Amino acid sequence: MTAANAEARSRVRVALVDEHQLLVEGLAARLSGSRSRIDVVAALTSWEALLAHPEFPVDVVVVEYGLEDGVPFDAKLRSLRAANVPAVALSRHGDGPTVHAAVLAGAQAFVAKNESGDELVAAIHDVAAGREHRSLAVQAALDAYANRADPSLGRQELMALQLYAGGRSVHEVAQHMATTDQTAKSYIKRGRRKYRAAGVDLGTKLLLRRHAIREGWIQPD
Known part of the structure; x- marks a missing residue:
């Protein structure tokens, strides 16, 4: 195997899906640096566009958890599982219930939008390698959710x-x-x-x- 082929195989083909065009363009630019070993092959604002994209299936899909398109998040992840594609959930909210819901739906990683680009890069490489990824902030949110008090509603x-x-x-x-x-x-x-x-x-x-x-x-x- 040539050095060029080895480099190509070590890179991760990623699709980004978020309803904000400016955000996906910014993420695509951030992730596509030579040191990240990531190739963003699709930067999209709709789920339907991902499924119809000629590069799909990819190695990893980064998808906004709160994408308001009428397709439930768990249904999106079922489609990805059928194509053997792992998912990183991206969200404005990093609270325990949101993280728990995304993980329960099947996301292998969760990255809040207030976390660093390096965190997203690490999450992408972990799930591409078949590993779950939990940042310290995400694990703390999950632990707090697991240990939450019972509201004891009437x-x-x-x-x-x-x-x-x-x-x-x-x-x-x-x-x-x-x-x-x-x-x-x-x-x-x-x-x-x-x-x-x-x-x-x-x-x-x-x-x-x-x-x-x-x-x-x-x-x-």
Whole structure:
């Protein structure tokens, strides 16, 4: 084997999928340096574009965990497993529930967007070699999630959170539970407060909805 062939075989062919064009272009430039031993063969903003790309399957796919395209993350990873392609999940959020959900879906590595480019390079090479990759920050998030306190919600608090996470207004939650708007609002606030004490932030409707999907309370759109 020539030195050129050996070098080619040691490089990892990577596809990037993130909804932000500027981000994938920046990552492609960062990862394609000669020292990284990575060839970015596709930098895309949609999942469908990846599956239709002439270079697919690749060695590793780096895919945004929160890609809002109507395709659940676990379904994306099932497609990759069928093609024998490992995945690195990329996310704006590095909290325990998000990391746990991505790993549970089958991601071999998780890299938060506030981590370094070197961390992403290491994750890509690890999963390309058949190894899982856990940075110190990711492992700490997983450990915190595993050791999280039980929020110990009451039945009414749980029901109110589930209904509210499913898209109902406070008034509609109250109607469904045959109570007043103020009482329904109180159930939701108490439930959020108990989750916050247990280390899970559900302070916005987006965070609540993501948690509801992870817990199976509601189905992704």
